[in-house]
Amino acid sequence: MRSPRAPRPIAAPWMRPVLIAAGVYNLLWGAAVVLLPVGWTVGWTGIEVGNPAFWRCLGMVVGVYGVGYLCAARDPLRHWPIVLVGFLGKVLGPIGFLFGALRGELPWALGVYNLGNDLIWWIPFALILYRAADRHAFGRQLFGDGPPTERSWPEAARAAVDQRGETLASHLARGPVLLLAVRHAGCVYCRSELAALAANRQRIESAGVRPAILTMSAANTAARRAARAGLDDLPRFSDPDRTVYRALGLGRGNARELFSPTVWAKGLAPFLKHGLGRMDGDGFQMGGAFLLSENGVLTSHVARHAADAPDLPALAQAP
Numbered sequence: 120m121r122s123p124r125a126p127r128p129i130a131a132p133w134m135r136p137v138l139i140a141a142g143v144y145n146l147l148w149g150a151a152v153v154l155l156p157v158g159w160t161v162g163w164t165g166i167e168v169g170n171p172a173f174w175r176c177l178g179m180v181v182g183v184y185g186v187g188y189l190c191a192a193r194d195p196l197r198h199w200p201i202v203l204v205g206f207l208g209k210v211l212g213p214i215g216f217l218f219g220a221l222r223g224e225l226p227w228a229l230g231v232y233n234l235g236n237d238l239i240w241w242i243p244f245a246l247i248l249y250r251a252a253d254r255h256a257f258g259r260q261l262f263g264d265g266p267p268t269e270r271s272w273p274e275a276a277r278a279a280v281d282q283r284g285e286t287l288a289s290h291l292a293r294g295p296v297l298l299l300a301v302r303h304a305g306c307v308y309c310r311s312e313l314a315a316l317a318a319n320r321q322r323i324e325s326a327g328v329r330p331a332i333l334t335m336s337a338a339n340t341a342a343r344r345a346a347r348a349g350l351d352d353l354p355r356f357s358d359p360d361r362t363v364y365r366a367l368g369l370g371r372g373n374a375r376e377l378f379s380p381t382v383w384a385k386g387l388a389p390f391l392k393h394g395l396g397r398m399d400g401d402g403f404q405m406g407g408a409f410l411l412s413e414n415g416v417l418t419s420h421v422a423r424h425a426a427d428a429p430d431l432p433a434l435a436q437a438p
Contacts, residue, residue: 120372120405120421123365124269128254130247134195137243138202142188148236149182181236184208199251206244209237249374256401257371258360272415275366281331281354282338287363290331290354291413297323297435298356300333300369302406304344305396308426309406311389313348316431320350323435328410330431335359335400364404369421371403376424385426410434 153175184205191198213233219225270278279287290296299316301309316323316330323330331354334341338357345351358364376382407421408429418437420429 120370120376120423123368123370125370127257128196128250130195131250134243134247134250135192137247138188138192138195141205141240142185142192144235145181145185145188149178149180149185152178152181195247196251196254199248199255202244202247202251206241206248209240209244212237253371253403256403258401270362270366272366275363276411279333279356279358279363281356282342283354285354287331287354287356287411288413290329291411293329294412295328295417296354296411297328297330297431298333298367298409298411299330299429299431300364300367300406300408302335302404302425303398303400303402304334304336304340305398306402306425307386307389307393307395308428310344310348310393310396312406312428313344313350314393315428317349319432322432326432326435328435329354330435331356333358333363335361335364335404337399340399359400361401361404367407367409367416367419369405369407371401372405372425376405377403379424382424382426408434410437 187201188205191201195202213230216225216230216233220227220230273288276288276291277286281287281290287296287298299312301312303309313332316332320330330350332341332345332350333356334344335358336344337359338355341355341357342351345353345355356363361369405422405425407419408431409419410417418434420427420434422429
């Protein structure tokens with residue numbers, strides 16, 4: 120998990136040179152196909168081009184992509200749609216070639232073009248798109264390009280207000296609270312955790328602990344999600360700027376914590392049972408559960424990955 124104080128992600132130094140290289144490559148390849156005799160660029164593969172104009176048109180399309188990559192190189196994360204379109208072409212192109220080659224419609228030798236045109240760009244383009252999604256999810260409208268505004272835990276507890284206008288600090292003044300910090304409303308694991316909270320609510324409350332929910336969603340969205348889980352009467356704290364999340368030490372996940380095979384495998388059963396909704400909030404934010412008192416955190420479960428669900432009854436009964 121990344122530090123809660125980490126600033127908004129920025130483009131890595133290598134991204135701009137990669138897009139410039141891709142742009143120059145596409146322009147050169149496209150120009151060669153358009154200007155050179157067809158036999159020089161494709162005849163050696165054994166394929167017969169019945170209409171040379173079609174082959175040259177393909178070269179023109181590849182060259183136009185090069186112009187797009189050079190434009191995207193000015194700000195790779197801002198111009199991610201251009202990178203996405205190029206990435207889709209570089210994935211679908213080899214798939215189309217493989218399909219044609221298996222059917223005997225294209226010579227296998229033609230696949231050498233997939234190496235330079237497509238395959239070598241998969242990883243860098245995918246990393247650019249991942250970083251762009253990471254940056255977009257962080258929320259520029261809230262934090263700008265620097266580190267987010269920090270609050271101490273007592274300050275965050277006094278500032279957090281539930282749907283009835285009561286602060287988290289006032290709840291804690293009456294006794295311990297088990298705060299379930301979910302990632303976002305559409306997360307399949309978060310839906311599963313809310314269902315687990317509903318199923319174990321009686322055990323939690325019998326331990327003298329009152330459960331509550333922390334979410335990044337707006338109050339109306341959080342109310343609908345809680346009502347579906349049968350938890351609409353519990354205190355809900357909407358924290359779209361993630362002030363309370365950061366005060367509790369919850370940072371943002373990395374690729375391994377969010378998209379590893381373990382996460383995907385553990386998501387199948389919750390997906391079949393609870394479904395998947397629209398992402399509402401920072402999809403990279405990590406969750407957890409915290410047994411809180413006036414003095415601070417008594418015990419906690421900080422998720423090691425997106426599918427790492429807390430044992431809520433055990434937390435409630437902790438000394």
